[in-house]
Amino acid sequence: MFGLEALDLARIQFAFTISFHILFPAITIGLASYLAVLEGLWLKTRDDTYRDLYHFWSKIFAVNFGMGVVSGLVMAYQFGTNWSRFSDFAGAVTGPLLTYEVLTAFFLEAGFLGVMLFGWNRVGRGLHFFSTVMVAIGTLISTFWILSSNSWMQTPQGYEIVDGRVIPVDWLAVVFNPSFPYRLLHMSTAAFVATAFFVGSSAAWHLLRGRDTPAIRRMLSMAMWMALLVAPIQAVIGDFHGLNTLKHQPAKIAAIEGHWENVGNEPTPLILFGWPDMQAEKTRFAVEIPYLGSLILTHSLDKQVPALKEFPPEDRPNSTIVFWSFRVMVGLGLLMIFTGLCSLWLRRNDRIYQSRPFLHMVLWMGPSGLVAILAGWFTTEIGRQPWVVYGLMRTADASSGHSFAQMSITLVLFVVVYFALFGAGLSYMMRLVRKGPQVHETEPSDGGPGQKRTPARPLSAADDHVDQNDRSNKGN
Structure with a gap:
């Protein structure tokens, strides 16, 4: 069909799933650092605008982070299902690198993510800020290992081929292969720029609809400074x-x-x-x-x-x-x-x-x-x-040699499931964006570490207030 073979469908399937996946880590990397900056500025200046922005973007970060984790699991399985010969040939290099990513970055993010999302006023301000910073660092460490693995596939170094398999002999050469430093900087910076325009466009959307508040202005200002510099x-x-x-x-x-x-x-x-x-x-x-x-x-x-x-x-x-x-x-x-x-x-x-x-x-x-x-x-x-x-x-x-029919069926299933599942997730995330930051959204009157209150749950954030805002904007 269309002159395609099973190998072509395997490549299209991998390209489709990784294209969906890469969007979520990109925003996660940028938003995690943005949240660390917002909380740091709030601690330094006590300007409540930064706090309100933190609560707003932390919900969007949580939804985006969840979709990134789910879509990333599929990528790991595809190495074994559709590209088993590649895994057999180069698994001694790519397997440990991806394992290091889980042991360092993912565990670091998972360990502090709960405190970051649900610990506001339940733990000390210093510990909460530390948790936010650790999550941000975790996203960058994850980028480090993923880009190291992919860059080794582009410019392989530090290996020997024994019995038809790649055997690492110099891990420093494997990790810091010739293209890795450039690709790491290029991807990390791209994530920051992409997030800046995502944040900036959200602010522009509200300003165009007449919602001119200090928080919205701060969003646009910070995003454009980032774009100008980066x-x-x-x-x-x-x-x-x-x-x-x-x-x-x-x-x-x-x-x-x-x-x-x-x-x-x-x-x-x-x-x-x-x-x-x-x-x-x-x-x-x-x-x-x-x-x-x-x-x-x-x-x-x-x-x-x-x-x-x-x-x-x-x-x-x-x-x-x-x-x-x-x-x-x-x-x-x-x-x-x-x-x-x-x-x-x-x-x-x-x-x-x-x-x-x-x-x-x-x-x-x-x-x-x-x-x-x-x-x-x-x-x-x-x-x-x-x-x-x-x-x-x-x-x-490198492919597993599946039949054309097998690859066709799985590709169609991936397309249907991805558009249904992640389409719903993206739709919900856009509802959060339309809601916009709320003044004193989650701050109790007698706030302080250890005070009992409802945590900032992202799945309860986009309520009827979104529709009320939309109706009021249409009325204007």
Whole structure:
């Protein structure tokens, strides 16, 4: 069907499930650190706005964290069900790395998450803040181990192959493989930027509906400061990551650039737009800028970038896909930088909270960080093909060899269940966002550590007040 084979369906199934999953950890990473900052600022300034924002976003964090855990379990099972040959070949490396993630990050998060969510005014303020910080650190440690495992598959180091299996011989080389530092920084920063625009778009939504409160203003202000500072840093990290990829995975860079062959000693142009044709081995309708490819990728005006025709056809990634997924990521990144600069200009003119065109732009940019993350992962994973472990094991040799019918049925089931389950979860999370932060939402009049009160339960947060707010806004 559609020229697809069982292997193609296995890849689509894994791509579908991991695309759903990665959205939740990305927001979890950013929100956990955001909550730590909010509580720290509240402890320092005693400004109740920070406390109200903490209670508001902690509920959204809890729902998002739960969906991330559930969707992550599926990924672990797929290694054994659909990619058993890969697990047999590289399990001695990837298995321990994922185990370290559970033993360090997940246990740390689970140990302090209950105190963070339900311990407000039941434990001391210092202990509660410490719990929030530990959860935030746990999300970053989780990122460390997951990215280490995935980066090893991109740039494997510190191993020997014995009897057809990878055996680790140098764990420092395995963990800190050549692409790991760049990819860790790139993903962590992407999570912070994505969360900033998620928070900022939530604030813009309320401001556009006339709900102009100190908490809403603080949300927008903090989000735009984050975008202004971190989005340009992300671009610099991406540049270093690209140089590292050029060194270790030149075929991926050639596919990203849609660059098929070098002409004599001429510098490589940058193809802004075009349509890479894998069959014809050329990029159709190419719009080029001379020299710029060499300047960006080699930081010189005379060096050439490796071309796709320098690699055997069976070793070439699908340039048609990664060419455009990369440009989606970069284009959204430039829009994020532009949005941050616009916020700075409007802030200087004291119009950041009143400019409706700007608020509409921030609102529509809300999912941009998540879309950019997906585009980036498509680029790096499809760009690694046809290898599952770069240079060591091909994707075709890694699958479990299930039939086309088996893969079709399970793929359909995954799509139906995921859209039903996580669609409901996302819908509920959006209800929480529409509710907005409440003034003195959960603070008792005689509050203090150890006071008995109803905990901040996320599943009871989106009540009829949401609908009342919507009706009042429509009435306005």
